[in-house]
Amino acid sequence: MTIEGTQEYSINMGPQHPSTHGVFRMVVHLDGEVVTGVEPKIGYLHRGLEKMAESRTYTQFIPYTDRLDYLAGPHNSLGYVQAVEKMMGIELPERAEYLRVIFAELGRIASHLVMIASGSLDICGWTPWSYCFRDRERILDLFEMTAGNRMTPNYFRIGGVSHDVPDEFMPALKSFLDDMPEMLEEYQGIFFGNEIVQSRMKSVGILPKELAENLLITGANLRASGVQYDVRKAEPYSIYDRFDFNVPVLYGCDTYDRHFIRLLEIQESSKILRQALKDIPDGPVMAKVPKVIKPPAGKVYHRVENPKGEMGWYIVSNGTTKPARVRIRTGAFVNVQMLSAIIAGWKIQDLVTIFASMDLVLGEVDK
Amino acid sequence: MVSDVLRARVGDLAARVKGEVEESLGVLELTVNYPEAIETLIGARNFADVPCDFLHDLCGMDLEDHFEVVYQLSSLRGPQRLRIIARVERDNPVIDSATRIWKGADFLEREAFDMFGIQFRGHPNLKRIYLWDDFEGYPMRKDYVVESHEQRAIMRVRKEGE
Numbered sequence: 349m350t351i352e353g354t355q356e357y358s359i360n361m362g363p364q365h366p367s368t369h370g371v372f373r374m375v376v377h378l379d380g381e382v383v384t385g386v387e388p389k390i391g392y393l394h395r396g397l398e399k400m401a402e403s404r405t406y407t408q409f410i411p412y413t414d415r416l417d418y419l420a421g422p423h424n425s426l427g428y429v430q431a432v433e434k435m436m437g438i439e440l441p442e443r444a445e446y447l448r449v450i451f452a453e454l455g456r457i458a459s460h461l462v463m464i465a466s467g468s469l470d471i472c473g474w475t476p477w478s479y480c481f482r483d484r485e486r487i488l489d490l491f492e493m494t495a496g497n498r499m500t501p502n503y504f505r506i507g508g509v510s511h512d513v514p515d516e517f518m519p520a521l522k523s524f525l526d527d528m529p530e531m532l533e534e535y536q537g538i539f540f541g542n543e544i545v546q547s548r549m550k551s552v553g554i555l556p557k558e559l560a561e562n563l564l565i566t567g568a569n570l571r572a573s574g575v576q577y578d579v580r581k582a583e584p585y586s587i588y589d590r591f592d593f594n595v596p597v598l599y600g601c602d603t604y605d606r607h608f609i610r611l612l613e614i615q616e617s618s619k620i621l622r623q624a625l626k627d628i629p630d631g632p633v634m635a636k637v638p639k640v641i642k643p644p645a646g647k648v649y650h651r652v653e654n655p656k657g658e659m660g661w662y663i664v665s666n667g668t669t670k671p672a673r674v675r676i677r678t679g680a681f682v683n684v685q686m687l688s689a690i691i692a693g694w695k696i697q698d699l700v701t702i703f704a705s706m707d708l709v710l711g712e713v714d715k
Numbered sequence: 716m717v718s719d720v721l722r723a724r725v726g727d728l729a730a731r732v733k734g735e736v737e738e739s740l741g742v743l744e745l746t747v748n749y750p751e752a753i754e755t756l757i758g759a760r761n762f763a764d765v766p767c768d769f770l771h772d773l774c775g776m777d778l779e780d781h782f783e784v785v786y787q788l789s790s791l792r793g794p795q796r797l798r799i800i801a802r803v804e805r806d807n808p809v810i811d812s813a814t815r816i817w818k819g820a821d822f823l824e825r826e827a828f829d830m831f832g833i834q835f836r837g838h839p840n841l842k843r844i845y846l847w848d849d850f851e852g853y854p855m856r857k858d859y860v861v862e863s864h865e866q867r868a869i870m871r872v873r874k875e876g877e
């Protein structure tokens with residue numbers, strides 16, 4: 349049998365492939381081992397949250413928001429409750445703001461740890477995975493002792509948080525933060541300093557700055573392409589303007605930098621947490637809010653910096669107890685487009701690492 | 716807070732595209748009819764000093780008698796924000812695609828098409844994104860009737876070749 353050149357063909361990857369991090373399917377067009385194009389097929393986890401919101405009251409919708417980016421539940425709810433508060437003009441007690449920031453940043457660390465862990469798993473590195481999940485477990489324990497749920501705490505309410513944290517929360521958080529520098533050193537050594545990781549990831553999957561901006565990429569992926577932009581700094585919400593932290597930016601534009609920037613962000617988040625832990629005042633955790641949440645007719649667009657990208661909440665109220673429209677702009681959904689834009693020319697093994705570096709969570713992509 | 720420069724620029728643009736300017740909760744809102752949508756977006760993108768050059772979000776909206784396509788513009792280099800609302804006819808929901816300005820508008824427009832049935836002229840690949848291709852109706856429209864549990868329990872029969 350003679351082989352005459354190569355032939356283009358298409359294969360399906362997913363929807364349950366382990367390296368697709370959820371129910372994501374892509375049709376991969378191949379020429380030999382080289383990828384010529386990818387068509388992402390999404391919607392396997394589509395729950396129609398925007399439609400659901402229209403038949404629920406403002407309060408009833410809060411638990412659903414946790415399920416968007418289920419690896420970092422609190423930050424999604426933060427965007428939603430703040431958008432409603434903005435419409436109603438509710439002022440929050442200090443302690444509630446601090447607790448919200450603590451939860452949101454813990455969620456960010458948990459999400460980034462999963463990203464590094466699954467990134468290493470995709471190139472068959474089991475040990476970094478177990479290290480990251482060991483430490484993420486401590487964050488989930490903190491969520492559990494406060495709210496009862498590990499991944500979707502449903503802790504925020506319109507006007508504050510549902511209840512105060514238990515007494516053992518602050519010491520546990522403090523010991524977690526004390527162990528943080530050692531953890532980061534471990535990840536550095538075992539994952540980022542690893543020769544295999546570097547040779548598989550450096551200079552792979554270049555996303556140039558102009559293309560990233562044109563594709564409307566947001567979040568850490570944009571910052572790894574050399575744009576220093578973070579909503580927490582550009583348009584500070586909650587009390588983020590009180591904390592002293594940097595916005596890390598890297599100029600490599602490659603898969604390695606997109607992983608490494610997560611490590612730097614964990615470092616910055618722990619900085620915020622340390623300051624919050626030091627400054628948190630005593631007091632009530634819930635503002636005086638009307639029993640029935642009925643925002644005045646109007647529109648609001650509120651943006652927050654989710655671990656996966658920017659999240660925007662466009663809420664239109666018609667003056668009743670149910671919203672007329674809730675639009676959720678999720679970062680991961682827009683970031684998916686990056687894959688088909690940069691994939692041409694890379695091999696299947698690179699497809700896996702490039703996909704991992706995008707840091708998608710399908711709950712957020714599919715809404 | 717809306718800066719005076721941005722307010723002046725939006726005022727000029729509104730006069731050119733025959734739009735109305737409103738302000739809600741600290742954000743300027745420019746409402747135009749659908750034929751002017753792309754001209755407005757390009758105009759906002761090229762504002763001197765305060766370019767609104769990043770399309771943050773694009774979504775559809777059903778207002779019973781007409782549709783709206785809502786563009787949330789911002790910038791990576793400044794605090795300026797602008798919301799552009801394009802009115803689209805309900806009987807003939809057609810609007811020009813913004814993918815020529817921002818490649819990333821691709822998925823956002825596909826979603827608006829999927830949920831509201833708004834046709835984006837010039838879109839490279841206008842197909843349903845979340846729902847399957849032979850889904851009937853557009854679920855985010857206000858007149859869409861949500862099917863009963865009994866109906867939903869019926870398994871969809873696969874077509875040959877699927």
